[in-house]
Amino acid sequence: MEIFYLFLESLSRIEELLNCMVGLATEEKVVAYKKNRASVFREKWLDKMEVLLLLKIGERTLFNLRKSGKLPSKLVGGKMYFNIDDVEKLMAGKEAITTDSKEHTIRKSR
Numbered sequence: 054m055e056i057f058y059l060f061l062e063s064l065s066r067i068e069e070l071l072n073c074m075v076g077l078a079t080e081e082k083v084v085a086y087k088k089n090r091a092s093v094f095r096e097k098w099l100d101k102m103e104v105l106l107l108l109k110i111g112e113r114t115l116f117n118l119r120k121s122g123k124l125p126s127k128l129v130g131g132k133m134y135f136n137i138d139d140v141e142k143l144m145a146g147k148e149a150i151t152t153d154s155k156e157h158t159i160r161k162s163r
Contacts, residue, residue, distance in 0.1 A: 098134040
């Protein structure tokens with residue numbers, strides 16, 4: 054009879070370990086999903102500094118582009134982001150950006 058109780062305790066311990074493993078696997082999936090989601094976001098969106106460097110323009114010019122609607126933006130967590138497709142369209146058109154009677158030409162990167 055004592056062997057039976059030892060066997061039940063062993064089964065109980067195995068069940069606890071399996072539940073723990075399932076919980077860890079679920080947590081790993083959640084973490085992997087969040088990392089994947091963040092990397093997809095980073096592939097599609099550029100922050101303000103990246104846009105400034107890419108377009109070789111100043112903060113005021115970027116502000117005017119946003120306000121005029123030529124370059125839409127999103128505010129996420131207090132940080133400004135721009136869709137990479139919108140930035141590429143602006144670059145592809147080689148548009149001359151006029152702001153405060155200054156003209157800035159966006160050139161294609163080589």
